[in-house]
Amino acid sequence: MMRRRTTLLTSCTALALALGATACGGGPVTAGGGDKALSGQTVTVAGVWSGSEQKNFQKVLDAFTAKTGAKTQFVSTGDNVSTVVGSKIEGGNAPDVVMVPQVGVLQQFAKKGWLKPLSPTAEQTVDADFAPVWKKYGSVGGTLYGLYFKAAHKSTVWYSPGALAQAGVKPPKTYDEMLKAGHTVSDSGLAAFAVAGQDGWTLTDWFENIYLSQAGPEKYDALAAHKLKWTDASVVRALTTLGKLFKDKQLIAGGQKEALNTDFPSSVEKVFGPKPEAGMVYEGDFVAGVAHDQFQKTIGKDANFFPFPAVGGGTAPVVSGGDAAVVLKDGKNAKAGMKLLxxxxxxxxxxxxxxxxxxxxPNKKLDLAAYGDDVTRATAKSLVGAGDSVRFDMSDQAPAAFGGTKGAGEWKLLQDFLRDPSDPKGTAAELEAAAAKAYQD
Incomplete structure (x- = not known):
């Protein structure tokens, strides 16, 4: 269930750029050869991607084939990667490579002994070309198992340039400025924010950005690992900050009740659809895909973003998610699978x-010119430029029972908090009770 949100959303993000699939640079790729050394071999890759995501990843696999001669076969797992991959291993039909969507799943696979450590060649490249934080999230017990190939930037606030211009406001630099700008937008006739409260995961993202900026990365890491209790004063403070937004009827399109009946695509529609109700919507870089593909907005002109602003004197947060490539020990062609990695x-x-x-x-060596539009380039620059201050989506690091189940755990409790944000301390206590149970199981 946790992964479904990313699969459905990021599959919306392929901005129809109809560009070729040839790799830039033109020179031989040392990783995997370039001399057709793998001709006659087939690499099986499993992942959650479908639709446009699967088609675009296939272009990457085709480029690998052109370099090495190895054929590839992609198998879509659906939402529950761990269950599907586990059953394939038990049935003697393990894929060679799996694209893993959560840190918690990668750790689960490693602890079960399913994974091969990355080759020295791959690890050297990760050390040289990726911020250390990506190696950290791909490692278990000090061993590197996962390569983060695809990332999401979840610290972007998307807005209608026309709505902000009409209100006479500019993209804010701090959280307080953002709420103030929101009131000005509201005074001009639109609500400030469309909030997708029907999808509990969006509320976890709101909390994570506020918490990372306000409490700092050390406490964020401790809370993500449940080494810090959710009853900590820093959590209550972040919930209080979030509650100021939730209870302000001027700021949320339709108020709390309507927000609880608004899913993610509908929240984007409220800003970029034919009948706008709000000037801004907070979510990750994948908002651009929905605005472009479903509402024909030109990214950069009709839809733009500003970084999630700094909260309470902290640093502006950069929260990310991503998909890590891992090699299974039981794959029939794990050696060629490692060449793919x-x-x-x-x-x-x-x-x-x-x-x-x-x-x-997250690869620092990728030329930003490779991206097809200026807004994506700016998003990528922000993600890579954040270096080691990037933090992985906290709910994706948690056990699914707490961080990724509809109608339960953090998703439900933050929906309850949106409905009634009057008791941050009580909500923190409920979050701690749910977390304690999930991390024990």
Missing amino acids: EYLTTPEAAAVWAKAGGFLS
Whole structure:
């Protein structure tokens, strides 16, 4: 269930850029050869992607084939990667490579002994070309198992330039300025924000950005690992900050009740659809895909973003998500699978999907010119430029029972808080009770 949100959303993000699938640079890729050394071999890759995401990833796989001669076969797992992959391993039909959507699932696979450590070649490239934080999230017990090939930037606030211009406000630099600008937008005739409260995961993203900026990365890491209790004063403070937005009827389109009946695509429609109700919507870079594909908005002109602003004197947050490539020990062609991972570490591989759209790479060596539009370039620059201050989506690090289940855990409790934000301390206590149970199980 947790993964479904990313699958459905990021599959919306391929901005129809109809560009070719050839890798930039033109030179031979050392990872995986370039001399057709893998001719006659087939690499099986499993992942959650479908639709445009699967088509664009296939372009990357085709580029690998052109370099190495190896054929590839992509198997879509649907939402529950761990269950599907586990059953394939038990049935003696393990894929060679899996694109893993959550840190928690990667850790689960490693602890079950399913994964091969990345080759020295791949690890050297990760050390040289990726911020250390990506190696940290791909490692378990000090061993690197996962390569983060595709990332999401979840600290972007999307807005209608026309709505902000009509209100006479500019993109804010702080959270307080954002709420003040929201009131000005509201005074001009539109609500400030469309909030997708029907999808509990969007509320976790609101909380995570506020918490990371306000409490700082050390406490964020501790809370993500449940080494810090949710009853901590820093959590109550972040909930109080979030509650100021939730209870302000001027700021939320339709108020709390309507927000609880608004899913993510509908929240984007309230800003960029034919009958706008709000000037801004907070969510990740994938908002651009929905605005472009469903409402024919030109990104950069009709839809733009500003970074999620700094909260309470803290640093502006950069929260991310992503998909990590891992190699299974039981795959029939794990050796060729590792060659695919070595290829995926290269900027050439990332450039293939970057040109197609709907993609961000954490690879510092990828030329920003590979992206098809200025807004995506700006988003990618922000993600890569954040370096080691990037933090992975907290709910994706948690057990699914707490951080990724509809109608339960953090999703439900933050929906209850949106409905009635009057008791941040009580909500923190409920979050701690749910977290304690989930991390024990």
